[in-house]
Amino acid sequence: MNVHLVNDEKFVNLSVKRFEQYYPGKNLFVVGVPKGHSGPLQHVAPHPRVKVLNFNSRNAEKKILEWAGGQEKINLFVHFLIPSKARVALRLQGSGRSVKTYWIFYGFGLYNLLEERGDYEVFDNKKPHSWQSVTLNWLKNAALSLLLRCNMFTVCEEFIQKLDYFCFWNHYDYQLLLRHFETDAKFRFFRYYEMPLQKAKPQAPKSKGTVFLNHSASASGNHDSLIRWLRPWVEKGEVNRVVAPLSYGSPQVAAEVCRQGEEELGSTFEPWLDFMPKEEYFSALNEISVAWFGHNRQEGASNIFFFLANGTKVFLRSNNNLLKLLKDKGYYVFELEEYVEKADAMDVMSMDEMMHNYQLVKQEFSQVAIDKSYQQLIER
Structure with a gap:
């Protein structure tokens, strides 16, 4: 079973189409939504292989395992790394099932982490965040850490440490990952392939x-x-x-x-x-x-x-x-x-x-x- 943790983004429709083409009937796409969400998604079209879930719900991983049925082997694809997905991925790794993790890399997840740590300059002229936004973000992560019993400040780094595969088409980003994080993750070439070449x-x-x-x-x-x-x-x-x-x-x-x-x-x-x-x-x-x-x-x-x-x-x-x-x-x-x-x-x-x-x-x-x-x- 291939389980995909995704955002409500336009590219997901192509991803569903491609993965169903190459791995028919073996995919579950879980789209992250806010608490209390109802109604249709903004970008992702209805599909039998698509479910919606608040990744910050306490038992999110149990719901995913329920949808996955009795599948003992799970290939877990994290498309676009954010703390809420990293937490769910780690919980699934500790569920007793055989879980292999694949980070479908975008750019933001790695570079944002490095920029926050002072290890990479993304901005030419970085403007300091207001103390209000910094405080609000800290309080949000602190509250989620208590609620979910998980350190949301470091959960992405823990996910990277336990990662199995870094999936992208630019191996220089993989080398950047290895320079800054302790991980045994292997490189897998991958791209979505949405190119209107014609x-x-x-x-x-x-x-x-x-x-x-x-x-x-x-x-x-x-x-x-x-x-x-x-x-x-x-x-x-x-x-x-x-x-x-x-x-x-x-x-x-x-x-x-x-x-x-x-x-x-x-x-x-x-x-x-x-x-x-x-x-x-x-x-x-x-x-x-x-x-x-x-x-x-x-x-x-x-x-x-x-x-x-x-x-x-x-x-x-x-x-x-x-x-x-x-x-x-x-x-x-x-x-x-x-x-x-x-x-x-x-x-x-x-x-x-x-x-x-x-x-x-x-x-x-x-x-x-x-x-x-x-x-x-x-x-x-």
Whole structure:
């Protein structure tokens, strides 16, 4: 039995489809919901293999075991690590059943832990949390620790120590995990594989002077640094359009990015504040000549791979290990800090470079790659 602990996120529908395709009838998806939740989920569609549960309920693991029936062997997949899921996973490991744990890695879970410990700088200019928010968060974790008889402050680290498999497509994040945590977890290559490659048009005309900033209103995108670095290019007239997609993520971040963008970049700044239909969104991306991503960690990979496929010139931060991974694989991709003041930074890539990147993405997201990722994921 494959038990999946997930959030109410859009990607879960694809995950249900994929796992049922490769492991039919052997999956249980448990979607975390707040206490007292009723009615339909926001993103996850109804499915016979989907259940809902408050992960912070005291007997959450007993309910999961009840749904799993008499299955003695459980492959437990934690999609997106948060303390409530880590606690449930540890309780299931101690249930007497044979439980193997698989962390389906996103990025946030590991980097957030490291940032909180002072072991990694996610933000260029970290703003201190208000004492009210710090106190409220501490009280919440303290109350849950007492209620659930579990240290919610350290539960994620305990989960990592007992983890069996770290599942991701970037082995540099696995190496980062091993440098900072004591764990015997093994690496398993895995990705969800949602790549609309057929919508990528590397031969479509690119709009020179247009720069795309990040993929969402994420605080870790460091928009303030990108906007500051872009201002000289706008003043020289070499950048005439700066697109910032802000419909997804934090409304507070979106508001601050809009304020700074309009103040620093004037009429060239173009925030996308409303969700766009997929066809319209990908069509718009095909016109972009340059994309800057300000994250100091792996984030926004779906957009990055799409840009690589459609011939956009992609810039990543020097300490984002995705930059190193892509260079290892032979992609034409550029270090932002190195090129931010170079005269040719805004030049459109050659058609040969565009098609080279397109072929690499096509190979990486092929049906053969998808089959291999899912078929070799679970311990036999």
